[in-house]
């Protein structure tokens with residue numbers, strides 16, 4: 001049973017700033033709980049502290065208190081790195097400073113937050129000790145930077161600041177986060193294929209599968225849940241064909257062979273790419289599989305740190321299918337959680353899981369990182385479907401991604417044809433010589 005909203009579906013609000021400005025005090029004042037330790041010793045918060053809560057009218061949020069980023073020394077460098085990682089998963093950034101303090105340090109932090117597209121609010125804390133100076137207020141006005149003067153220790157100004165938080169939340173985060181509900185109309189049926197294999201969580205179903213079921217119920221649609229072995233029987237028994245079949249990508253091949261072509265078919269991880277990632281970009285990247293050659297390096301990345309099992313999808317199944325497609329050995333590296341290489345240049349392709357445990361901001365940042373370094377990043381479901389020759393079918397419900405797929409295929413075929421031509425030229429040249 002799902003009792004709580006998972007971290008991945010919460011708006012992440014991060015508190016950043018120098019040491020001792022009152023970040024932890026502000027978090028405690030906003031949540032009205034002693035979440036984070038407060039002291040007058042600079043550098044009290046060392047690792048990011050997380051507090052999930054319901055912040056009305058936004059809904060579920062995750063507050064993240066971070067270590068002061070002006071920290072010094074070797075330990076300080078580690079803390080700064082952790083704070084940097086926290087920035088990457090932030091949806092709304094709170095830049096905390098003391099009234100009267102705004103220097104190059106705050107400007108740099110602001111620029112870093114904004115470089116990730118994060119809306120920023122400035123909290124001028126310790127208003128009981130001093131008020132904001134006119135020069136700083138003019139600076140905020142010039143950039144339309146929202147700010148508030150407050151006193152975290154007495155709570156003064158904190159209610160108004162709480163309201164500013166939800167005004168700053170990006171519309172796409174607050175808007176409906178639809179996985180499947182929009183693809184199945186009222187009174188229609190969806191069939192969800194969920195194999196209960198060794199990867200299935202014990203005694204429950206995955207959060208994203210539960211969310212699909214809930215969305216279908218909310219939309220007055222019907223939902224049939226079945227394991228792969230029971231799919232054919234279920235489809236044969238349904239009087240009206242379902243509007244869609246959604247499967248775990250691990251059994252894509254089997255499910256595609258049983259589902260008639262007239263029934264739309266996709267995978268949970270493809271739904272996740274649409275919700276959390278960038279379905280169009282990740283679809284284009286799936287086609288890059290055609291450029292792989294035996295011996296190339298491929299990075300397989302997962303957002304969570306579950307223990308690998310025998311028939312693990314990322315370590316066993318995807319390598320097997322891809323090597324069969326490429327016709328030779330590839331060199332795979334697997335990484336988990338936030339352990340992601342800074343230098344991606346050795347890799348020809350990154351294959352990412354659906355990142356169900358992350359919020360969209362963090363996954364989109366990872367995609368942008370790969371794009372900046374010119375390395376295509378795709379997704380489990382997309383690459384499996386492509387290597388099995390069923391990606392066009394799996395994208396039928398997503399016209400934009402389907403168009404991107406067709407465009408990318410054409411470009412790829414042209415590239416491959418040019419490659420084949422120049423190889424033929426080289427061969428004839430060597431014959432002549």
Ligand SMILES: Nc1nc2c(ncn2[C@@H]2O[C@H](COP(=O)(O)OP(=O)(O)OP(=O)(O)O)[C@@H](O)[C@H]2O)c(=O)[nH]1
Nearest residue numbers: 019020021022023024025039043044045068126152
């Ligand atoms: N006078 C006054 N003191 C405050 C206020 N907010 C926090 N403080 C004090 O400032 C000191 C530092 O507060 P923290 O909340 O631990 O600051 P921090 O930014 O989390 O510090 P680090 O975790 O070390 O980076 C504590 O002694 C707090 O009591 C405020 O609004 N007014």
Ligand code: SF4
Nearest residue numbers: 303304353354355356
């Ligand atoms: S590996 Fe990725 S998609 Fe699978 S459970 Fe973990 S975060 Fe979710």
Ligand SMILES: [Mg+2]
Nearest residue numbers: 023024044045
């Ligand atoms: Mg602190």
